[in-house]
Amino acid sequence: MTTPAIRDRYGDMKSFPFRLLVTSSAFKGPNDERSVTTLTPFVKEWNMYSYNLHKATYKGLNNLASRQNKRNFIIGRGSFTGSHRFSGLWTGDNSSTWDFLRINVSQALSLGLCGVIINGQDIGGFEQDKDDERWANP
Secondary structure, three states, X not given: OOOOOOOOOOOHHHOOOOOOEEEEEEEEEOOEEEEEEEEEEHHHHHHHHHXXXXXXXXXXXXXXXXXXXXXXXXXXXXXXXXXHHOOEEEOOOOEOOHHHHHHHHHHHHHHHHOOOOOEEOOOOOOEOOOOOOOOOOX
16 A cells, blocks of 8 residues: 555545654765654655655565565555656546546656656546546446
C-alpha cells in the first residue's frame, strides 16, 4: 500500500492525521554528512514515507541470496521524485466514473513523461461514485 490508510472516510486523505509528528532525517548542510533527526508533521513527510518504503524494499530484496541476478517488480501507491529507480506506481483509489477514466489517461501519460514509465490505474474504478452511488456504465 505504501501510504497508510487507516480511516474509513475521506478527509485527512484516509491516512495518518496530518498533525501527527514523525521523525524526519534531514541533513544539516551540503558538506555535512551528519544527519539530524527532528519531529515534523506527517503532511510534510507524506511522500517521503512511501519513497523510503520503496527504496528499503528494493534494497532488501537485492540483498536476499535467492534474488541474486533477478529484477524486482515493486508497485507502490505514492512516492517522491526519483521513485522510478526502485518501483512502479499505482495511482491509487479511483471512483467508477467517466471523469476518473479521463483523469487516468492524463495521469498515465504525465507519469510517463516524468520518467515513471511503469504505472497503472484502476480503469474500472475502485469504488462507486459518491454522488449517485453507482458504477460507471459500459
